[in-house]
Amino acid sequence: MFTGIVTDVGEIVALEAGEEVTSLMIASRYDPASIAIGASIACDGVCLTVVAVDPDDGGADFAVEAGPETLGLTTAGGWRVGTRLNLERALKIGDELGGHLVLGHVDGVAEIVEREDGPDTIRFTLAAPSSAAKFIAVKGSVCLDGTSLTVNQVDRELFSVHLIPHTLTATNWADKTVGTRVNLEVDMMARYAARLAEASALGY
Structure with a gap:
């Protein structure tokens, strides 16, 4: 974890x-x-x-x-x-949970389709695989290349994240360009909620 x-x-x-x-x-x-x-x-x-x-x-x-x-x-x-x-x-009992719970089990690979550089920050727009896109929500959490990020906007398979200076310094995100493929893990709570809804619809 x-x-x-x-x-x-x-x-x-x-x-x-x-x-x-x-x-x-x-x-x-x-x-x-x-x-x-x-x-x-x-x-x-x-x-x-x-x-x-x-x-x-x-x-x-x-x-x-x-x-x-x-x-x-x-x-x-x-x-x-x-x-x-x-x-x-890996997280140890008693460690601070500063991001969100992540399993390290990748759900798919997303691709960067746009990079917008500001004076200090960078906004990335990514295309998610269709199998994972339904789990990505505005203001929800997503893990991209091992980094816990908050989703800013969602438009079908496209979603954006906005990285602050500390994140750009402490990770490899400043190196990423349009076309870069990144590992995507959706929020586990979204995954389980979707499965419960699916099971309910099937009468389980």
């Missing part, structure tokens, strides 16, 4: 693609002593399991593995050495 509050921006420093599984080594500023083997870390919103940790100058390099479903359903299949990733470690 995560919150969508990015705590570091890591960089892929090694990648090995196997027949089914891709192994990735990600450089971070995390304390290596604080990362346990088997721990979950959200990488651009994708929950991945740590399989190895190596201390590095000023931080830690940690290894994760992405399987066929992750590679096919998220942006992970396009990650390369040098790709910068928003990172968040």
Whole structure:
């Protein structure tokens, strides 16, 4: 479980693609002593399991593995050495819930169709996959590349988010341009509410 509050921006420093599984080594500023083997870390919103940790100058390099479903359903299949990733470690009991509850289970990939740069902020308009668009609501929460954001406007599959200076500094969002594909996870409460309504309509 995560919150969508990015705590570091890591960089892929090694990648090995196997027949089914891709192994990735990600450089971070995390304390290596604080990362346990088997721990979950959200990488651009994708929950991945740590399989190895190596201390590095000023931080830690940690290894994760992405399987066929992750590679096919998220942006992970396009990650390369040098790709910068928003990172968040799993929520612990007692941690502040600063964003919203995020599972790290990507619902689909959205694409940036417009970027409007202001003096200090950036507004992005994105196209959501049709399967996820119905769960996105004005003033609702959405997780994009591991970042908890508030939806400003919705027009069918299109929706917009407005990023403040702190978010642009603390994440990789300032790097994103029109055409960039991002991992989308809808608010879990919206997902469950839709399922309850569907079940009710079916007479369950």
